[in-house]
Amino acid sequence: MRRIIDLCKEVPLLPLTLLAAIPLALIPQWRPWGRIHPAFDPGVGEWIIILFVAWTIYTSIREMIDSIRHGHVGVDLLAIVALVSTVCVQQYWASWAVVLMVASGEAIESYAQNKAKGNLAALIKAAPQQAHVVTLPGADASGEADMTDEGFRKVQQAVEDAQREGKPLNAGNGHFETVPVNDVRLGSVLLVLPGEIVPVDGLLLSGTASVDLSNINGEPVPRTIFAGAKVLSGSINGSTTMMIRTTSLAADSQYQQILKLVSSAEESRAAVVRTADMLAVPFTIVSFAIAIVAWIVSGTGLRFAQVLVLATPCPLLIAAPVAYVAGTARLAKHKILVKSQDVLENLGRVTHVFFDKTGTLTVKQPQVVRVEKADGVPADVSEDEILMMAGVVEGFSVHVLAKGIVEAGRSAMERLGRLPSSSGKKASDDHVDASHRALPNPNENYPVVGNVSEIPGKGVRGTVDGHKVEVGRYAFVTGQGIASQKVRNAAEEERNEKAMEAADREAAKLWPDELEPDEMATYIAIDGHLAARIVLRDIPRYNAKQSVRELRDLGVKEETMLTGDKKSSAMIIANEVGITDVRYELLPQDKVEAVRQASQEERSGAETWWERAAAKLLGEPIHRDVTMMVGDGVNDSPVLAVADIGMAMTDGTSTAASESAEVVIMNDDIGAVPKGVRIARQTKQRMLQAVLVGIALAIVGMVCAAFNLIPVVAGAFLQEAIDVVSILWALTALFDRR
Known part of the structure; x- marks a missing residue:
């Protein structure tokens, strides 16, 4: 019930439209003012629907203009014309149904988007908001002295006294003060209480601590760290009070870098989503063509309205972006972050994967x-x-x-x-x-x-x-x-x-x-x-061979290992993981050149007429083959940047390589490489299914309506059902499956 109330607050047009059905049913033609015009004389209930239609048309035009300004195709024109035509032919129940369809479409989109963003919202919700800054001598950002054991004991005692006496902890008894996380300065000493989120990156000053990194890299078992160890923002302190000296500002800390990746992915639009926008143009033309022909042949404007109430392209407007947001959220659930939805679309078309050897195919140390x-x-x-x-x-x-x-x-x-x-x-x-x-x-x-x-x-x-x-x-x-x-x-x-x-x-x-x-x-x-x-x-990761085999099973044509090691050492690892294409004794610039050359060769392949047409339609090149570089270290950054897709493997504690990468694996698991490709392909598959099935059902319905097989009111509700099926099918991109 709570979710329904929240949804109605978010889309108020939905409950108001439902309530508008009451006067339309009870007093549709009540005219306390008398008759106005014999050809157009709606009653109270009907005027209420007309007002709802006018408001819906106004908001639809405004949204359509806004979409065009942002470079997207505004296709609300079909819904606008459908509303106008149903009022003109005085089919007010059909008008009510179309308004309900628009309102419920917004509600379904809101629900689907919120459902798909659940995993991403969990990351954002965990973002640190405040910090406890220690105010003892030697603990300020400008001080040279580190906190002494005596100072640490004083702060701990202050915390225990405040808890025992029921005082607010931010009082700190003069030992610390609570401030917004953005006010923390470099070099400040922070107190992190048991169970709190570490607000910014820092170095541990107190003796030992246990930190939960599951928010960052999904690691299920807390780590025990010691004085001098790096402590990451977003990690959760264990059962002991710890003190850290800050090494980064809040905006530059590790967790904020993760949130930037999440935000950029949410705000982007995949190429396939833009393709769906473009498909809406011919769909609109076909819809109007069927409607006009039906009007001309039948001789009645009612037939025009019957066709258009089935023509609203919700599968294109909603299903495509919902599928990609769902896919992005599903990747985040598996600790795979993408910088944009374009990357998610390209990830599913990878045909050549380059692996760095040391630290990627192998463990990080001998x-x-x-x-x-x-x-x-x-x-x-x-x-x-x-x-x-x-x-x-x-x-x-x-x-x-x-x-x-x-x-x-x-x-x-x-x-x-x-x-x-x-x-x-x-x-x-x-x-x-x-x-x-x-x-x-x-x-x-x-x-x-x-x-x-x-x-x-x-x-x-x-x-x-x-x-x-x-x-x-x-x-x-x-x-x-x-x-x-x-x-x-x-x-x-x-x-x-x-x-x-x-x-x-x-x-x-x-x-x-x-x-x-x-x-x-x-x-x-x-x-x-x-x-x-x-x-x-240097031994291979325990699942490196399986990951390479899974990539091959997914249809990836080539897997190449790049390394600066000598041939004898390189071939041993390559044979163990099942890679036959090995490039050895490479300098960093040699790795860059190898990946760049492969990318250029695969781009120069012959494109089909459909790919050329799509490229012209979207105003950008589309290549059938995509190269991907998988690496982990600082020296991998140039290679990650030159590949079509750079995928950085980290354990959540480093960002050097991830700054040059479009995809970041946060749990340092090479098994996430084939998993990411598989999820990307399934996401695109679900999106296309939702869009094409929705369009096909709408066209079949329009043809039936043109032959007067579907009444105008029934057609409006039928279109609503088509929209629901398309959107819910797109939402299945959120769920794991083989």
Whole structure:
């Protein structure tokens, strides 16, 4: 009932038109003023309908002019002429039905649009509105000092006291004040209470926090983050009060970037929707032709009205945009955001997909694939114990291999019972930004780590449970002195590096199995003795092969992998994911040229007469083949920009690539690539079905009306039924199906 009331408030013409039926039924020809003219003398009930007709014509003309000003074809002309003709032939019930059709059409469109925008509205509704700015010394935007533990405790105590005493939290007891989110300055310290939305991007100052990123990337399990980690606007704070120092203004924060994508998609109009507008022109001509012929042949203007009440092109006016808004919302539900509905239309016509290798087809960092123990290591020292020690020490390293070892070490600790099991997700499935990755809070079983130090480019050392642990290059962990000697000049540094490379080659001889071309190794020593070689490699995402296969099943003609890696490494990944076209040893400009050349070749293909006609009709080129580039990193931005469609894969924490892309995957899932293509195709299919079926039924109805098989009042209600069917069918683009 509430929804009906809201709908009537949004479209007041609908309930008023329904009420107008009462005087038309009870006092249609009551004339307290007497007769005016013998040829045209409506009663009270009929005059009320005439007034409704006049208002509807006025609003329709105004909307039609506004549409033309915005570059859309105004096709309300059919409804206007139908209203005028029914009044002229004094078929007031038919006039009432046409007015009802216009009003209910607006109501149905409003309902359908609101239903389709539900997923997008959920994103917008979650936008942060206010922020708690800490007012303690050292917390202002101009202050150089960071908040101390004592200051943080003061703020926490203020929050607890206010809650206990029932005081409003924005009072803050002098420690913080609540302001609109747009008033937050860079560098300010903000307090985020439990369960609140993080208002702007910032860095975590308090020790640890748990954040829910489901609004941003759909990640179902909250992340535990530590001091210094990046905190994104739109994420939801867990059960503890946290403090952040802002790194972006509200307008530039991550969640606002997402909302910009949503807004641009809502405001755009797809090429197919514009095509539907254009189809309304010949439909209008055909409708008038049938109506005029019927009038001439029958000799009565009533037949003209009978035809036109069936001719209003609601399937074109409403069904097409509803389908595309529904498709856009459905993509958003799966964390796939498009910048415009044009992109959604083109996404369904993709024929050639280019993939960046590292971070797109593969995980974001090399993963541990095996541990090879050195000779002389006691049998009771397991591989998991070695991985655990390596992982906790590498947790303090910034080396590119460190993250993979940390992840393997965490899994090893879970197997050893020294760490509570996490979500059960495989390490290879966990694509988490480095700034968010950290080991869980220490407990009584967690290894005791200390005296950690790192020598960049060589290795990291520390103590784990009292054992001296060194992880890094062979010369470093075996204490050959090369890694620790002081370097006085560039020549000495070069000799040092060559000596370490020679030591690495000697180390390879200690193991019978050689490394594959795409594998890399690091070494670990425990208590001064070489313990193992840890082998890592760039592994494909767990669903990369399936995603490539699904694209092929969808009819995508070509899949190409672009990489700067050597041929041997590139071919291993390509074979694993099922891609045969591989371009390797490419510089960024080479990738751009490869995609640009493919786009030009596919554009130059022969077009059919229909495509040429459509291109001329729309005033823009239409190409049968579309290239798409899928990437994730900053260096992918130029390639994303040059492709017909650029698709950026992010985990919701980065925007560099997404700024150059037309499609942004927010949950870092390569499976969203074929899913997006499938949804785009289904959306276009539903739109065309709704439009063509609606037009076909209207034309059949008009022909029947021309032969006097459908009375004028019945025709008006029949057209209403056609409109409802078309719009509801277009709305099915919102629902998931294979």
